[in-house]
Amino acid sequence: MNEFEVVVDAREFAADGVLALTLRDPLGGDLPVWEPGAHVDLLLGPGLERQYSLCSDPADRSAWRIAVLREPAGRGGSAYVHGQLGVGDKVRVRGPRNHFRLEPAPRYRFVAGGIGITPILPMLAAAEAAGAEWSLLYGGRSRGSMAFTAELARYGDRVALAPQDESGLLDLGPVLDEIPDGTLVYCCGPTPLLDAVEERCPGGALRVERFQPKAQQGAADSEFEVELARSGRTLVVPADVSVLDAVRGAGVEVLYSCTEGTCGTCETDVLDGAPDHRDSVLTEEERAAGETMMICVSRCRGARLVLDL
Template sequence: MALRTAPAPPIRPVDRGLRLVVRAVVPEAEDVVSLRLAAPDGRDLPRWWPGSHLDVLLPSGRRRQYSLCGDPGDRTSYRIAVRRLPAGAGGSREIHDAVAAGDELTVTGPRNAFPFLARERYRFVAGGIGITPILPMVRAAHRAGADWTLVYAGRSRASLAFLGELADLPAERVIVRTDDEHGAPSGADLLAGVEPGTAVYCCGPAPMLDAVRGAFPDGATLHFERFAPAPITDGRPFEVDLARTGVVLPVPADRSALDVIREAVPEVAYSCRQGFCGTCRVGLLAGDADERAVSDAADDGLLICVSRASGGRLTLDL
């Protein structure tokens, strides 16, 4: 039987900008801090549901997406958690090194690219910082009286955030598996005991998602979120013509236009690299585009992180 992957709903762009103050920065695990964000005047914040995230504008001008990992019932504040990535593009290092309690940040949202749907039975699979969207889902399933289990994997217990909060849930439903104690888990380890009709929600690094997809049982449904773009497996080579400079760049079948353009124009704006935030939107001047955005954020342009050419060349307003 083919893998049943839940269809992704359209993600509507949220233009609601909020200026929030950082009320607290809390160490949660090795290289993980959480930020509690609130309105400066203490007013209630917009509602959100499990799976939602914020677009956060950092002081440097970088824009990054972070899952909400607090309590959706708490309208007084939002909580996000960030793992420092030494080899990342700089957003996580900036939050760890340059953002402190009392600072103000501009955020957009909340919006939901990973919706939590009502089901009778769940398996939650979280790898490392992938616990952030999963934690509110676990709480919601528990409050609803659903049959659920969580498998939470990572390098070591010291690297896993929110273990103290998970300890308040039934111990028999929470399985913590660390590489230093058991080795890296296989897909079969992560999905052990999953029955037909189970909704599996998974968030973690790419190898974990690949393992889950490879071992997925018949009769269950997979919902997942990536923190990095999926590999391009169905692309065709094309060219992008940067109209402002006349430079023409070849885009190989297995690379995105964004990655190629950034080598020539390092300052080009980007964020999610998955086709929903709209940060990399540029004007399309000529050519037929294969638009692969998963949101409406490209209504007046092209998201170069995911979109490709239907023909041989795209001329862009760059």
């Protein structure tokens, strides 16, 4: 996967506590192609890798924009971006990667909460350009905390802003209770919002992106074997060890980041065997196909897996 250096070209606050960064190639070249829903990994330092959605115009390859919410109780990534990453600074990035791709549809219902507006923003422009029918319900703690509202104003009444301090929790009924056939629902935001949307929305119509891992109900952890097809090795994965840790412990280099099953960095092709999926990335259809797995959290439903490693 592409890993390269970009330079911070601009910093501006998109809302209270939300810092937008413009990133460019240091030599003025084009950045890699991406589509709405994509994110990149910022490699901020040893053990400090964070994923941020791209929220600019995919057609403009001269620059990328990301937006970072300052989280005082976070793990250090947002504090670093807000406090130490200034204009002119260079940072390594990896990607783009997309597990939240906008699929073709005649109609869309978009639901965003807080910083979850970032992957949705370029989707709106794409839906508009495609001539699709769409609407956005966007909630946040307060109007001042909701990023990019000025950009959203051009869409008129197709965008409904619902600050919690003015109107309470998002009213999902009018958006989700009656969904015409062929409509896709895209949702990104905090876990309570995603859980509420999942409860009301038919699974086949819904696409979500999570910042935190979803609670999983997998089989009881047990020991199994993993054959690494390209490396010609077979490893035993103990019940209390992840596939990722077992593979790395054997000296095999693999890409990984969150170790929680949310970012998709460690996605690995499955050549044989049945994965016990415990990630928050794959759709139900992708899980049923069993062609890939996130080796940081997922395990095996049987005695053996064969992976393309």
